[in-house]
Amino acid sequence: MSVGRRIAAAVAARLGTSVVRGLLDDEPPGGARLWERTNHRGEPVSLLGGPAVAAGVLAGGLVGAPSVRDGAALAVATTSATGFGLVDDLTEDREGTVRKGLRGHLGALARGEVTTGGLKVLGIGAGALLAAALSRPHDRLPAGRGAAIATRLADVAVDGALIAASANLVNLLDLRPGRALKAAAIAAAPAGLLGGRGGGAAAAVLGAAAAELPDDLAERDMLGDSGANAVGAVLGTVAVQGCPRPVRLGLLAGVVALTVASEKVSFTQVIARTPVLRELDAWGRRPAHVPGSPGAGTSSAGSAGAGSPGAGSPGAGDAAGGVPGR
Numbered sequence: 001m002s003v004g005r006r007i008a009a010a011v012a013a014r015l016g017t018s019v020v021r022g023l024l025d026d027e028p029p030g031g032a033r034l035w036e037r038t039n040h041r042g043e044p045v046s047l048l049g050g051p052a053v054a055a056g057v058l059a060g061g062l063v064g065a066p067s068v069r070d071g072a073a074l075a076v077a078t079t080s081a082t083g084f085g086l087v088d089d090l091t092e093d094r095e096g097t098v099r100k101g102l103r104g105h106l107g108a109l110a111r112g113e114v115t116t117g118g119l120k121v122l123g124i125g126a127g128a129l130l131a132a133a134l135s136r137p138h139d140r141l142p143a144g145r146g147a148a149i150a151t152r153l154a155d156v157a158v159d160g161a162l163i164a165a166s167a168n169l170v171n172l173l174d175l176r177p178g179r180a181l182k183a184a185a186i187a188a189a190p191a192g193l194l195g196g197r198g199g200g201a202a203a204a205v206l207g208a209a210a211a212e213l214p215d216d217l218a219e220r221d222m223l224g225d226s227g228a229n230a231v232g233a234v235l236g237t238v239a240v241q242g243c244p245r246p247v248r249l250g251l252l253a254g255v256v257a258l259t260v261a262s263e264k265v266s267f268t269q270v271i272a273r274t275p276v277l278r279e280l281d282a283w284g285r286r287p288a289h290v291p292g293s294p295g296a297g298t299s300s301a302g303s304a305g306a307g308s309p310g311a312g313s314p315g316a317g318d319a320a321g322g323v324p325g326r
Contacts, residue, residue: 001195005064006203010192013060013207021052021212021221034090037222045219047089049212050227054082056208057201057234064200073134074201074237080127081167081233084120085225091116124229125164128236132159135240155245162248163236165255170232171225172262177285178217184231185209191238198242201234217284 028035028048035047058078065071133156174180184205191202208231215221223231239251271277 001064001066001197001199003195006192006195006199009060009064009200010203010207010210011060012063013056013204014211015056016059017052017056017208017211020055021049021215024048024052030090039219039222041219043219046221047224047226049215049221050089050224050230051082051086053208053212053223053227054078054230056211057204057230058082060204060207061201061234064203066197066200069134070197070241073131073241074234076127076134077131077163077167077233077237078230080131081124081229082226084123084127085167085171085227085229088116088120089224089226120225120229124167124233125160128163128167128233129156129160131163131233131237132156132240135159135237158245158248158252159240162240162252162255163233165252165259166236166239167229167232169255169258170235171228172259172267174223174228175268176281177219177222178213178283179281180223180228180231181209181213181216182280182283184235185213187235188238191242196242198238198240201241202238205231205234205238213284217286219286 025048036044037047039045058075061074061078062071065074136152136155136159170180170184173183188202188205188209191198192206212221212223212227216223239248243251271281
């Protein structure tokens, strides 16, 4: 993919994120209070950054898509992650019991309990499988080639799992200001800078991150499930469209391993004990001991903010769904 196409994708993502964020500030759907939560400082932050980032990465990804099928795959992955993440963002706190982590939501589903987190797992999973199917080459399989059909189905299953698991992993990282966006930008940088089939979507992640990171670091906004899941789903789609099978299998194994580890290990504690990660994590963030200014809880356009628990809730030592942790 040409450098110009990737630049266009990044610019579209950045502009899209900023424009949508401004529009949401002017007229917050359901009113500003619906989107407000309280972070670990006792200050309000806004969930409106999540839908804005999702809109930005979608716009930029479509501008940079090398084909209609790739664009459709990106759109399906992004909209399903955003939509079901948004449901969880806005309704999870109203459930009688908050279930922590992917294991908690899957356990509830196994018992026949339908939670917003469980609905999100199913919805994002279905969207990821469809996006994976759209991302596969649309060539005609030879008649009677059962092995070829089985291989194609296995590829779709692996790719769908990678997209869904990536969405969940980025959500796991949305526990401190800027952490998820920094990690997403680092993950997107190789494809965004070097190109390839997924280069446009990766550049879109970089553009959206550049637009939203200042408000995230200033603790005016947070991604929430809608934004973190969307960014993760796009990263998964980039890998599906741009990496050979062995690399995709390796990435899936790594993402699943991190997800399983998060049920027992606190990412925040691991980062705090690792100097390089600790410095990167703290870069640009307000020091923990400095109280916010009177206007710290209000966004640049005057909207108060929010945070929400979700299926990506962390393991031991991290706050459920990222609310107190933010």
